[in-house]
Amino acid sequence: MEAKTNTKPSSLRWAILRQALLRKTRESPDNQSPSAIKRISRKTHQGFNLIPGQVVEDHVNEESNFRDVCICYTLPVDGTPKIFVRQRVNNGVDLNDFEVSDRYNVDNTGLVCQWPSEDVLAYFCLSHADMFRSKRVIELGSGYGLAGLVIAATTEALEVVISDGNPLVVDYIQHSIDANSTAFGNTKVKALTLHWDEEVTYNISNTFDVIVASDCTFFKEFHNALACTIKLLLKNVGRSEAVFFSPKRGDSLDKFLEKIEENGLQFSITENYDSEVWKRHQGFVAGDDTWPSYEKDHCYPLMVRITL
Structure with missing residues (x-):
């Protein structure tokens, strides 16, 4: 030991x-x-594996000199549609990543890998397509944007904006949007560099019916800005909500929810929100060797629903 x-x-x-x-x-x-x-x-190669994916392309990115891969995700719904997501090979990093993070005051976790909570969020969106139909949707801190792409391809949303504060990440999102353009039907889809502050979000304030995000509450220094962004983006008429999937990660989620309340927002937390996700979670807790380092506090995302 x-x-x-x-x-x-x-x-x-x-x-x-x-x-x-x-x-x-x-x-x-x-x-x-x-x-x-x-x-x-907290980087992990394990996950809930709710949406199967396999590498279909591997090449060197001429702009960054990193190896990129294209992962084909087969969605477990009628017609078995496929989504293609471009991302870096795990462990790819250089000094430019840190320079960009410093310049824009953002973290670079979106470049590291597809995080497990994003897989859970995407699966939940597949199972609850009705909540997005004919709605304007934005994904915050999306990383490579699997959930946003799934919403755009399967829910008949009116518009889906897939955003991140790191412009290097947003470049990857745009590549994936272009690769899946024929899968979106009449849904408008765009990538957006979005910083969690009032000045940047003003021109799209009060326009979204649904906000989704996964594992965006880890960095406490961003908590208040994120809470303010949620309040600014949600429509202030009719029914609108933000749906977050976040592990507790010590007291980080609790501290974020304190900022939610300070900004006049309401929230509810659900631990068991999907039978399949819960079954896999229980298996990992019991010692399933496919995720040997599994810790509930750091790995299992709780569902937080936030309203005005």
Whole structure:
């Protein structure tokens, strides 16, 4: 058993950066245990695997010199439609990523991988297509945007905006929108670089019926801006709501919900919201070896519904 470390999180993050830049994935940073780094990064190759996907293309991106892959997701609904998502190969990172993060005051987690909560969100949207039909929908902090693409392709939404604050991520979203353009029918779909602040969101305020997001509450410094953005974007007439899927991650979700209340919004939390997701969660808790590092607090997304 490895000993616990008392190293500060900032030191651990620099250790992660050192690993990425040296590209020595088998080497643990000096005096840091692999479990300590995992505690900070929380990057995972495991997931709920609710929507099966396989790599159908692998090539070097001429603009970034990273290896990109195109993943074909087969949606478990009538007609078995397919969605193609372009993303980087896991572990791809360079100094430009951190420069962009610093310049725009955003994190770069959207470039890391398709996160498990996004898979759960996309599956939930498939199972509840009626809530999006003829609605204007926006996905916040979407990363590679699987959920937004699923909504656009299967729910007959009026419009779907797939957004992220990192312009490098948004470039990937636009590639995926272009690759799936024939799957959207009459639904308008666009990518958007969206920062969670009042100045940027003013021109689209009070226009969306539904907001969706997954695992966007980890960074506490963004909590208030995210709560304000939700309030600005939701329609203030008729029925509108934001649906978030977020693990507790210590007290991060609780702290975010405090900001939700401070901004005059209401919320409800549901733990068991889908029988299939719950069954897989229980299997992981019981020790299913397909996800050996599974921890409920950090891995299982609760459903939070937010209203004006």
